[in-house]
Amino acid sequence: MSMIADFYGGKSILITGATGFLGKVLMEKLFRTSPDLRVIYILVRPKAGQTLQQRVFQILNSKLFEKVKEVCPNVHEKIRAISADLNQNDFAISMQDMQELLSYTDIIFHCAATVRFDDHLRHAVQLNVTATQQLLLMASQMPNLKAFIHISTAFSNCNLKHIDEVIYPCPVEPKKIIDSMEWLDDAIIDEITPKLIGDRPNTYTYTKALGEMVVQQESGKLNLAIIRPSIVGATWQEPFPGWVDNVNGPTGLIVAAGKGFLRSIRATPMAVADLIPADIVVNLTLAVGWYTAVHRPKSTLIYHCTSGNLNPCNWGKMGIQVLATFEKIPLERAFRRPKADFTTNNVTTQYWNAVSHRAPAIIYDFYLRLTGRKPRMTKLMNRLLRTLSMLEYFINRSWEWSTYNTEMLMSKLTPEDQRVFNFDVRQLNWLEYIENYVLGVKKYLLKEDMAGIPEAKQHLKRLRNIHYLFNTALFLIAWRLLIARSQVARNVWFFIVSFCYKFLSYFRASSTLKV
Numbered sequence: 001m002s003m004i005a006d007f008y009g010g011k012s013i014l015i016t017g018a019t020g021f022l023g024k025v026l027m028e029k030l031f032r033t034s035p036d037l038r039v040i041y042i043l044v045r046p047k048a049g050q051t052l053q054q055r056v057f058q059i060l061n062s063k064l065f066e067k068v069k070e071v072c073p074n075v076h077e078k079i080r081a082i083s084a085d086l087n088q089n090d091f092a093i094s095m096q097d098m099q100e101l102l103s104y105t106d107i108i109f110h111c112a113a114t115v116r117f118d119d120h121l122r123h124a125v126q127l128n129v130t131a132t133q134q135l136l137l138m139a140s141q142m143p144n145l146k147a148f149i150h151i152s153t154a155f156s157n158c159n160l161k162h163i164d165e166v167i168y169p170c171p172v173e174p175k176k177i178i179d180s181m182e183w184l185d186d187a188i189i190d191e192i193t194p195k196l197i198g199d200r201p202n203t204y205t206y207t208k209a210l211g212e213m214v215v216q217q218e219s220g221k222l223n224l225a226i227i228r229p230s231i232v233g234a235t236w237q238e239p240f241p242g243w244v245d246n247v248n249g250p251t252g253l254i255v256a257a258g259k260g261f262l263r264s265i266r267a268t269p270m271a272v273a274d275l276i277p278a279d280i281v282v283n284l285t286l287a288v289g290w291y292t293a294v295h296r297p298k299s300t301l302i303y304h305c306t307s308g309n310l311n312p313c314n315w316g317k318m319g320i321q322v323l324a325t326f327e328k329i330p331l332e333r334a335f336r337r338p339k340a341d342f343t344t345n346n347v348t349t350q351y352w353n354a355v356s357h358r359a360p361a362i363i364y365d366f367y368l369r370l371t372g373r374k375p376r377m378t379k380l381m382n383r384l385l386r387t388l389s390m391l392e393y394f395i396n397r398s399w400e401w402s403t404y405n406t407e408m409l410m411s412k413l414t415p416e417d418q419r420v421f422n423f424d425v426r427q428l429n430w431l432e433y434i435e436n437y438v439l440g441v442k443k444y445l446l447k448e449d450m451a452g453i454p455e456a457k458q459h460l461k462r463l464r465n466i467h468y469l470f471n472t473a474l475f476l477i478a479w480r481l482l483i484a485r486s487q488v489a490r491n492v493w494f495f496i497v498s499f500c501y502k503f504l505s506y507f508r509a510s511s512t513l514k515v
């Protein structure tokens with residue numbers, strides 16, 4: 001019997017960010033392991049022309065929730081979508097809904113955030129700091145609340161090399177930042193943003209660090225815990241391997257490599273690729289929820305959910321395995337063959353960007369124009385290069401995260417809980433995981449049919465032939481131009497031609513003699 005699964009039985013759980021990548025995996029696991037939970041409240045905003053109900057319907061009818069429907073057939077009744085926008089005062093939640101949340105909530109999992117690296121500071125502060133503060137205020141009015149679990153990121157202190165499971169203060173107090181966002185105009189905020197974020201690479205990591213400070217400062221009598229996952233990747237085992245449905249982190253680059261857009265990337269092959277599968281993050285999160293509520297640690301504990309110190313893998317190994325998987329299982333309608341390299345300095349990066357990224361895009365757009373179609377490849381390539389420049393910071397450095405609290409928690413679990421809520425990253429086989437990840441990208445994100453693999457392989461063969469043809473033509477044109485301008489080239493050309501002629505004459509003469 002799982003103590004953790006048992007704990008969530010009969011509970012009312014509030015999840016923010018439930019429509020996001022991690023939130024969905026969290027909800028799925030909760031329903032699957034504790035089908036007798038009372039209700040999961042999710043704070044959802046209408047989006048992309050969909051109502052709340054349509055959004056929930058879409059999630060529950062996705063492949064991710066197939067197993068849930070077997071163990072919890074009435075899952076539709078146990079999920080209660082509450083209209084809310086975390087950017088608004090009181091989250092724009094109706095009085096009636098607010099009353100229900102305040103009266104019944106037992107556990108809060110706060111996953112919502114903006115994870116965009118380039119978000120405007122005002123927006124990032126609003127969502128990652130102010131909303132956290134407001135949610136804590138709400139939590140403090142919940143008489144039944146047993147635990148508040150805040151999802152942060154292992155990169156909130158990426159300006160440090162060694163990171164412990166403690167909160168590192170930012171120079172300017174979060175309250176001052178929140179206040180200043182109310183009266184400063186956008187232009188001034190733009191001007192002070194680099195000074196505020198200091199040696200962090202973006203507004204995301206900075207505001208997540210501020211969010212942690214808010215959690216610490218507003219803790220009051222709440223039972224709080226913070227989880228810091230590193231780079232969350234596709235699921236490892238549960239509910240099935242390789243599930244992923246957005247392009248964040250490495251996923252977008254895997255797609256770009258598989259489709260042949262990404263041909264070189266400035267990365268340090270030996271740097272640790274601190275990836276962590278989404279199901280490991282979720283298992284740790286649920287274990288932390290249980291531990292925080294039942295054992296009520298005296299202080300707010302921080303749990304690193306990282307892989308680097310227990311089971312390291314580097315970007316080089318990962319990249320090779322991604323490409324090896326695309327050899328066996330290619331993506332459909334690739335632009336070029338999946339073939340990419342790591343570059344390690346600025347000059348080679350600029351060179352390969354020009355030769356392998358920009359030039360083919362320009363040539364393809366020229367072809368599109370010639371055939372009366374709208375050019376689009378240069379725009380797409382520029383976006384990819386922009387994305388690469390945003391991610392580069394994280395693939396050229398290594399960090400060390402201590403994991404004492406996470407390991408302590410593992411030791412507190414029963415063998416059954418260690419199995420059902422497995423967050424032991426040492427058991428993960430990277431090569432197998434990456435292969436499943438790439439397969440998952442193909443099946444669940446791009447929704448490509450496995451039956452199309454032979455055609456995809458044929459397409460790659462055609463691309464290879466076009467590539468050879470193109471290179472030969474390019475060589476001949478270059479050679480022709482050279483001959484026209486250089487006496488040395490003409491002499492070499494004369495020598496080759498006369499040599500071939502003599503060789504053929506000899507061959508013809510000897511074959512005539514034999515007859």
Ligand SMILES: CCCCCCCCCCCCCCCCCCCCCCCC(=O)SCCNC(=O)CCNC(=O)[C@H](O)C(C)(C)COP(=O)(O)OP(=O)(O)OC[C@H]1O[C@@H](n2cnc3c(N)ncnc32)[C@H](O)[C@@H]1OP(=O)(O)O
Nearest residue numbers: 115116117153247248249250252253257319340341387394
């Ligand atoms: C030996 C040879 C080896 C060669 C191997 C090659 C194989 C490659 C595989 C392995 C490479 C691994 C690299 C991994 C890099 C990982 C870095 C992760 C860092 C995480 C640190 C922190 C973790 C967290 O806590 S937060 C979660 C992570 N958050 C994000 O990832 C958000 C990042 N995205 C953004 O901030 C924005 O999207 C931005 C700024 C990149 C682009 O914004 P913009 O406004 O320009 O456009 P969008 O509308 O947002 O998107 C435009 C376009 O880009 C696509 N896209 C978005 N994100 C990515 C991405 N990560 N990779 C690729 N493409 C991406 C998006 O879908 C859009 O496409 P459209 O076609 O236009 O719709």
Ligand SMILES: NC(=O)C1=CN([C@@H]2O[C@H](COP(=O)(O)OP(=O)(O)OC[C@H]3O[C@@H](n4cnc5c(N)ncnc54)[C@H](OP(=O)(O)O)[C@@H]3O)[C@@H](O)[C@H]2O)C=CC1
Nearest residue numbers: 017018019020021022085086087111112113153229231232
């Ligand atoms: N993915 C990763 O690699 C990592 C993620 N994390 C952390 O994990 C958490 C979850 O991340 P992830 O699932 O990847 O992120 P997603 O971007 O997939 O999900 C973000 C969620 O927040 C919700 N949200 C955003 N703005 C609002 C708003 N104004 N009102 C209500 N809801 C809102 C989104 O709702 P909607 O669907 O409406 O947009 C969505 O449900 C975040 O706190 C992130 O910092 C930490 C480390 C790594």
